[in-house]
Amino acid sequence: MSDASRYQPQAIEERWQQHWQAQGADATPEPQGRAAQPFYALSMFPYPSGNLHMGHVRNYVITDVIARVQRMRGCNVLHPMGWDAFGLPAENAAIERGVDPGDWTDRNIAAMRAQLQRLGLSIDWSREVATCHSDYYRWTQWLFLQFLEAGLAYQKEATVNWDPIDQTVLANEQVNSEGRSWRSGALVEKRKLRQWFLKITAYADQLLDDLPKLEGWPERVRTMQANWIGRSTGAELSFPVVAADGSDTGEAITVFTTRPDTIFGASYVVLAPEHPLVAELTTAEQAIHVEAFCDLVARQSEQERTADDKPKRGVPIGARVRNPANGELIPLWIADYVLAEYGTGAVMGVPAHDQRDFVFARQYELPVCQVIIPEGSDEHAYEGGAWTEPGVLIHSGRFDGLPSGEAKAAITAAAEAEGWGRARTTYRLRDWLISRQRYWGCPIPVIQCDSCGVVPVPADQLPVELPRDVAFSGKGGSPLAQLESWWRVDCPCCGRPARRETDTMDTFMCSSWYFLRYSDPQNTALPFSREAVDSWLPVDQYVGGIEHAILHLLYARFFTKVLRDRGLLGFDEPFARLLTQGMVQGITYKNPHSGKYIAPADVADPSDPRDPVTGEVLEVFYEKMSKSKYNGVDPAVVIDKYGADTARMFILFKAPPEKDLEWDDADVEGQFRFLQRIWRLVDGAVERGLGLADSAELSLPEATALSPGEKELRRAVHTAIRSVSEDLEGELQFNTAVAELMKLSNAMGEHLAAASEPVACEGLRTLLLLLAPFAPHLAEELWERLGATSIHRQPWPASDAAALVRDTVPLVIQVKGKVRGNLEVPADADKATLEQLALASDIAAKWLEGRAPSRVIVVPGKLVNLVP
């Protein structure tokens, strides 16, 4: 085979990338121009670490295929890219190696952009944004001031999560269920600090109630957000504190409960050890015990304290409260199972109807009083545990006999009328802690003045720029706080000496609006114009990792709702459809005894993997690619060897997009072979003299004039159009779409040589058009060889229903539900005819043995089932 007729991606890919760039092929049209539909395809933008990994490739290739298909469908497509460019790695590089974080980041951006461009992504780079550039973060600051003005940004002293490795505070969303930082993995500590928060809780109801609208989102992401918001409805009830002599002290303990219907069963009240009233209400006799207990709890980590299986412990503090429902005097306790941060930090103990209270009451011999019985049953004693289901009230005075559902409302209403309670909703969601004690972030644009308080930096003085030439010691807190020349300023209000805020913003602030900026990236008067943002957004298809199910995706929704309320944009939700792509996993070898990971290159025989040093048998599994596990595959190496088109095709074909993908070099090889087959197929056609110009002019012969092979080819072609189109609109099943392309190429291999010119040309055209979004370079190259450019500006092909029609179809004959044979029947036969044909068949004769069936089920085009 000569070189000219061999598929050599290295020779064609770069050439086309340059050509497309020169032609402005990926430029974004006016959203409403040419009467075409706008379509916004977006990938979650990356942190510019400097290294592109396979997870990025998967993400951006998926989005690129969507963008390319929509363009061919005639949409005006916005497909941008940018950089989530603030963050700790840059600052750590500065500390460790003395490089400037800005320079370091810019170099990484340049390197990653070049890597991305090798993938042949149809990105409009003229809209690129980087969150660390002042022309971007100026607007992050401007938006912060919008929050401040709206009363949605505030400072408060609070117990917050402190990451001891990254030396900064973290929002709740950024600490996982094991109490570890999402970034550093360190166990977070609790610290009491004055910090900036955004009032996301003010939007908790909207964020929760709008979830059902997000029909284009995966169910599990919606569920995760709903769990995270954690709304629970109930009541706050007040238990007056009673002095030793039985008189009210005037104070009261307010508890939160979702079960006001069980208040008559409350036999004690428990406070969190950190509750502010503990010290005041503890009696002298109990002081020693209470202090000792509080110490004990304080020494425990969050994790130890909240472990599910841990026994519950507590001590009475000596004081008593009155149950407002029945007037009973009941003891006041503190216990480790009550959390200060949730509800009111106090609960009423109803052992008969709450499992935790039940366990606690058993342990400390507190009374158990049953006030709910299962509907229709008699009163019964408790043995196994609490009755937590709804039922009917007893021992509840005037509420006896009410079902618990009604009783909740009735008791809450009574409490409100009598002044000892009110309906209340609480959330698990906390306000978003956005200040960070780090340099490489967006400065919070406020000034602290002793006389004027918190003063926003006037909008015309934005951006508050990060100072350059800063010393990075890694010690003593944020470099900004140590740079007096930077933070010492005059108050914009009164002109007296004041202090600039030295905390920077959580980088999730920067990423909460970047998708809006892409609609109008060069705007110097506003973060974006209302017109631009409303014409492109909501994002039609968003693609990214599931790890942001809560974090980024919740914050971005919050931002959108606030900006809508500020009149800056006109929609409720930023992302209409969301695809969460699975991880790319590499083959991983691990010595089960030493726990060491072994690089695949060091494994001599993959079919019998052994430790190269000790000879021990290794564990083999697939895991997310990472340096420490030696299981990563560098995209650049794959592109060098096989080209970007093979990498793209493989990553799309190997698994459905939302599932994890196991990288396998042998499969990549197989994918490359497929592209080679296409190359040869088209190459052969070119030698035969076939081209594109011809096919446009040549009209297809009448169906009756086609040979059986031509009919089959046309059926394959139009089946492929239909299937690929379907796979790319609804569920985005790229893996089956690629399989369809393989099927089509197989059919072409079989029938192309014998097909007449118009039929052959139609097949070639279609194969390349369908291939174009997946393997853009190869499709373009072959399209050119057939005589035209650019395939990417061609319309998406339409399926010809007539080509799908068959004259006869195989009819399955079942007898009593079991397949007994096939019958070739006319495709348009009606039910009665099919039944006749089936009954008259040899198969029926053989299996029915002469008896008439008692029942016949006919599914036209499919089968006839004869039931004797």
Place this chain on the structure above:
RNA sequence: GCGCCCGUAGCCCAACCGGUAGCAGGCAGGUCACUUAAAAUGACCCCAGUGCGGGUUCGAAUCCCGCCGGGCGCACCA
């Protein structure tokens, strides 16, 4: 503990509303052809009855119930 998702050939994956489980596809394996040989290429072949047990149905991978295995989220949230 609660909730969600997934279990189909040696492996990765298909199978519309329940209707022939693979002329969906790929990888791996085998045989043959081409070749001096190998690679490449082509042809053919091999391979599961759908995790297990019940149920509904003329008919179940698909629907229902219960287990087993794996993954994810939440978790002393009152």
